[in-house]
Amino acid sequence: MNSTCSTTGENSITQANSWVPHTAVIREVTREVNEVSTYHLALSDPALAKAYRFQPGQFNMLYVPGAGESAISMSGDPDSPETLAHTIRFAGNVTRSIATMEVGDTLGLRGPFGTSWPLETCVGKDVILVAGGIGLPPLRPLIHRLLAERHQFGQLNLLYGARSPDMRLYTKEYRDWSEKGLLIKETVDRKNLGWQGNVGVVSMLLERLEPFDPAQSILMICGPELMMRFTARAAMQRGMTHEQIWVSTERNMQCAIGLCGHCQLGPEFICKDGPIFRYDQISPYLIVEGL
Amino acid sequence: MNEAMQTASPRSCFLSIDQFANLFEVLHALDYEVIGPTLDQEAIVYDRVTSVEDLPRGWTDIQEPGKYRLEQRDDDALFGYVVGPHSWKQNLFPPVSTLSTADRTDEGWQFTEVEQELPKYAFLGVRACELAALKIQDRVFMEGPYVDPNYQGRRLQALVIAVNCTQAASTCFCTSMNTGPRCTAGYDLALTELPDGFVVEVATPLGETVIDALETQIATDENQRQAEAARQQAVDQITREFDTTDIRDLLLTNLEHPQWNDVAERCLSCTNCTMVCPTCFCSSVEEVSDLTGDHVERQRQWDSCFNVDFSYMNGGLVRNSIRNRYRQWMTHKLATWIDQFGTSGCVGCGRCITWCPVGIDLTDEVAAIRESQT
Ligand SMILES: Cc1cc2nc3c(=O)[nH]c(=O)nc-3n(C[C@H](O)[C@H](O)[C@H](O)COP(=O)(O)OP(=O)(O)OC[C@H]3O[C@@H](n4cnc5c(N)ncnc54)[C@H](O)[C@@H]3O)c2cc1C
Ligand code: SF4
Ligand code: SF4
Numbered sequence: 001m002n003s004t005c006s007t008t009g010e011n012s013i014t015q016a017n018s019w020v021p022h023t024a025v026i027r028e029v030t031r032e033v034n035e036v037s038t039y040h041l042a043l044s045d046p047a048l049a050k051a052y053r054f055q056p057g058q059f060n061m062l063y064v065p066g067a068g069e070s071a072i073s074m075s076g077d078p079d080s081p082e083t084l085a086h087t088i089r090f091a092g093n094v095t096r097s098i099a100t101m102e103v104g105d106t107l108g109l110r111g112p113f114g115t116s117w118p119l120e121t122c123v124g125k126d127v128i129l130v131a132g133g134i135g136l137p138p139l140r141p142l143i144h145r146l147l148a149e150r151h152q153f154g155q156l157n158l159l160y161g162a163r164s165p166d167m168r169l170y171t172k173e174y175r176d177w178s179e180k181g182l183l184i185k186e187t188v189d190r191k192n193l194g195w196q197g198n199v200g201v202v203s204m205l206l207e208r209l210e211p212f213d214p215a216q217s218i219l220m221i222c223g224p225e226l227m228m229r230f231t232a233r234a235a236m237q238r239g240m241t242h243e244q245i246w247v248s249t250e251r252n253m254q255c256a257i258g259l260c261g262h263c264q265l266g267p268e269f270i271c272k273d274g275p276i277f278r279y280d281q282i283s284p285y286l287i288v289e290g291l
Numbered sequence: 292m293n294e295a296m297q298t299a300s301p302r303s304c305f306l307s308i309d310q311f312a313n314l315f316e317v318l319h320a321l322d323y324e325v326i327g328p329t330l331d332q333e334a335i336v337y338d339r340v341t342s343v344e345d346l347p348r349g350w351t352d353i354q355e356p357g358k359y360r361l362e363q364r365d366d367d368a369l370f371g372y373v374v375g376p377h378s379w380k381q382n383l384f385p386p387v388s389t390l391s392t393a394d395r396t397d398e399g400w401q402f403t404e405v406e407q408e409l410p411k412y413a414f415l416g417v418r419a420c421e422l423a424a425l426k427i428q429d430r431v432f433m434e435g436p437y438v439d440p441n442y443q444g445r446r447l448q449a450l451v452i453a454v455n456c457t458q459a460a461s462t463c464f465c466t467s468m469n470t471g472p473r474c475t476a477g478y479d480l481a482l483t484e485l486p487d488g489f490v491v492e493v494a495t496p497l498g499e500t501v502i503d504a505l506e507t508q509i510a511t512d513e514n515q516r517q518a519e520a521a522r523q524q525a526v527d528q529i530t531r532e533f534d535t536t537d538i539r540d541l542l543l544t545n546l547e548h549p550q551w552n553d554v555a556e557r558c559l560s561c562t563n564c565t566m567v568c569p570t571c572f573c574s575s576v577e578e579v580s581d582l583t584g585d586h587v588e589r590q591r592q593w594d595s596c597f598n599v600d601f602s603y604m605n606g607g608l609v610r611n612s613i614r615n616r617y618r619q620w621m622t623h624k625l626a627t628w629i630d631q632f633g634t635s636g637c638v639g640c641g642r643c644i645t646w647c648p649v650g651i652d653l654t655d656e657v658a659a660i661r662e663s664q665t
Binding site for chain 2: 017018019020021022023025044063065066067068069091092105106107108250251252254255257258259260261262264266267269272284288289290291
């Protein structure tokens with residue numbers, strides 16, 4: 001038991017020592033907005049790199065020796081996994097160390113972990129994606145998939161709320177997304193000079209969304225817990241049910257494989273049972289303070 | 292060992308006290324490191340034992356909520372105590388272990404799996420509730436979807452010599468949890484101690500190998516009758532009852548019950564209950580670097596949901612009060628564990644009751660919530 005090359009491909013997780021990171025090289029860094037950049041990583045082991053696949057909504061543990069590990073969602077296209085995109089907000093110890101790294105530097109990567117957005121349930125349905133701030137990156141792989149198979153779905157909406165106009169992520173891609181059939185509506189908490197759009201919380205965009213057929217819609221939300229609760233409530237007020245709503249949850253994670261206990265929320269381990277949950281599965285626990 | 296040699300039902304024999312002393316040599320010859328009960332720090336703890344002289348001959352433990360003390364027995368029993376603060380989890384899931392190492396090279400960071408030292412343990416004196424705890428940790432660490440290789444490596448080569456309880460503490464409630472006091476599965480050998488030796492049940496080919504290396508006699512009807520009486524003594528001494536009917540729903544529908552505030556006024560958040568619990572598995576990972584920072588190890592250490600920063604996230608704490616942390620511990624142990632692993636996380640050993648400095652008793656806390664419901 002001394003191999004460093006445990007495979008991370010599907011179906012092989014049980015044989016591997018999932019505690020051991022793989023070496024990943026930074027191939028490209030894209031500055032997104034203040035304090036947020038996207039890191040395009042390539043696994044150093046060619047066989048691993050070739051076998052690596054992920055589903056929209058899954059995450060990796062990124063490791064900086066000496067600083068520690070952080071859970072970071074995949075933000076790139078699942079159908080071109082040559083480099084793996086991670087959009088990172090520099091929040092604390094680990095992410096701030098990543099912020100100092102450059103192209104060619106290496107770090108550790110374990111994954112992919114967790115559940116994914118249920119693309120199958122979207123077939124033939126209208127899909128509404130709601131993102132708050134740094135909640136957009138985990139939805140981006142899903143946007144890629146939805147647009148790649150555009151004909152399979154009904155109306156596609158992205159409702160995005162950012163703190164301020166200059167904190168909006170991936171703005172360069174909006175045109176392409178729109179042209180491929182994604183309807184984008186945005187709002188900001190605080191406007192600045194030149195912002196002509198909506199001001200206010202993102203759940204408001206859902207309250208006003210037209211046309212809207214609650215019975216035909218699937219809703220996927222990623223953002224702060226409070227924002228997800230308000231958004232889900234707005235959707236239910238407009239006639240959607242718990243079963244049509246999916247959320248991405250967050251908790252401190254140390255192992256990402258259900259062995260350390262940190263990420264529990266009620267009966268769920270966010271790392272392996274989540275982070276994506278159907279709302280009815282997790283909402284009884286999301287609303288309990290301090291659980 | 293040849294599978295065909297496994298007997299259909301556990302073979303039973305009698306091992307005299309003199310022959311028992313030779314057990315240690317037999318185990319050592321098979322390359323086992325024997326971990327068993329021994330006296331240390333005014334308690335009976337599990338540690339390396341090399342001969343029968345290391346066992347707590349003639350000692351027993353008196354336990355009550357918040358109290359543990361040793362007392363001399365009026366006989367020479369080797370296993371005449373109940374359970375101490377230790378459990379076998381410390382051997383299978385060590386309090387500190389290294390998970391991986393990172394070394395800086397010309398090509399960047401290289402990560403290596405740590406060649407784990409995998410001691411070949413013989414656990415001597417495992418009680419019925421502890422067999423249940425082993426089974427629970429097996430489920431957590433080995434039955435996926437992810438396997439902990441360190442635990443698995445140690446567990447798969449461990450030999451389990453169980454001991455049937457012949458007495459119980461006031462804190463024991465294995466009968467309520469259906470985990471004891473009789474050892475029924477999960478061991479290689481099970482002993483019932485009598486004044487002049489042991490009635491031994493042999494359950495596996497491995498157990499057979501060990502027992503075949505010792506001189507044994509056929510267990511007589513009288514031996515069996517005595518053993519049965521000794522075991523019955525433990526059953527009779529268990530007075531604590533714990534009603535677990537619908538406990539999952541009882542606790543999960545009472546997440547805002549005032550009893551949580553009540554217990555929070557007594558609980559010190561000291562983590563003792565989690566450290567002594569044979570099934571608790573929470574841990575944290577720390578970075579340990581050399582001076583240059585070119586060699587870094589990731590160390591896993593036991594942690595507890597009672598520690599303040601356990602639920603740290605985004606610069607804040609999710610469970611910022613003792614009420615929230617006690618609720619997390621108890622609802623996990625007794626309720627959500629069932630969702631996660633299909634069993635209760637509690638085996639009724641009573642350690643958390645004994646080792647709580649203020650004597651908080653989880654069975655009382657549940658009873659209080661239950662009573663308020665009716
Ligand atoms: C499934 C999942 C996906 C995520 N995806 C992204 C992403 O795509 N982009 C992004 O910028 N951030 C993401 N995060 C949040 C990110 O993991 C935390 O902000 C990050 O851990 C901060 O790490 P740090 O060490 O820099 O912060 P510190 O504050 O120094 O945190 C130290 C440790 O605390 C824990 N921790 C702190 N905050 C969080 C948190 N919010 N969530 C979980 N653990 C935390 C981590 O174990 C971390 O290593 C995700 C979190 C989860 C759970
Ligand atoms: S709980 Fe039962 S099996 Fe465990 S030590 Fe007490 S009597 Fe023995
Ligand atoms: S919760 Fe208490 S009684 Fe139950 S197994 Fe853990 S220490 Fe023993």
